[in-house]
Amino acid sequence: MLNRDVLELDKVLEIVSKISEVTPKFSYALAKNKVKVENQVKIVEKSLKKADDKDPEIKKCIKEEIDIAKKHALKNDKGEIIYGAQRYPLINNNKIDDFNNELDKFKEKNKKIYDIFENNKKFNDEILDKKVDIDFHKIKLDDFPKSGISAGQMKIMIPLVLNGDNKKENKDDWC
Numbered sequence: 001m002l003n004r005d006v007l008e009l010d011k012v013l014e015i016v017s018k019i020s021e022v023t024p025k026f027s028y029a030l031a032k033n034k035v036k037v038e039n040q041v042k043i044v045e046k047s048l049k050k051a052d053d054k055d056p057e058i059k060k061c062i063k064e065e066i067d068i069a070k071k072h073a074l075k076n077d078k079g080e081i082i083y084g085a086q087r088y089p090l091i092n093n094n095k096i097d098d099f100n101n102e103l104d105k106f107k108e109k110n111k112k113i114y115d116i117f118e119n120n121k122k123f124n125d126e127i128l129d130k131k132v133d134i135d136f137h138k139i140k141l142d143d144f145p146k147s148g149i150s151a152g153q154m155k156i157m158i159p160l161v162l163n164g165d166n167k168k169e170n171k172d173d174w175c
């Protein structure tokens with residue numbers, strides 16, 4: 001399992017932990033696994049490099065990039081900007097080339113800061129792509145709640161599933 005998978009699993013466990021119709025066995029196993037995952041998340045988060053958004057130069061650069069995106073953003077019927085992931089404006093497909101050209105010029109002008117961002121991203125990708133072994137408390141498939149867990153969430157939780165005869169695990173044969 002990669003560190004980035006652990007971060008994703010942490011989010012899913014948080015959601016699944018709010019399901020009320022679960023067996024005591026499932027709750028116990030979920031709690032044990034949550035502690036193990038949270039411990040790894042703490043290690044990963046301490047290791048990741050973040051841009052110093054208190055630095056006035058970086059703060060200004062981020063604001064200006066968002067202003068460029070707003071200028072080329074997709075807008076709803078009321079003329080309001082539509083935002084996507086991490087509150088970043090979605091770019092209008094008709095303006096994508098203009099946006100990319102303007103952003104490329106802006107990045108070139110602020111190369112020093114974008115080099116810092118790129119170096120941080122490379123460093124963080126190395127951390128996130130590092131393989132980790134977590135000794136999960138396995139959960140029998142029969143002990144999972146009968147509803148409330150989507151297929152996508154279950155896919156992320158596969159490493160927690162105890163399969164078949166409860167003595168061996170085969171991720172390709174867990175259904």
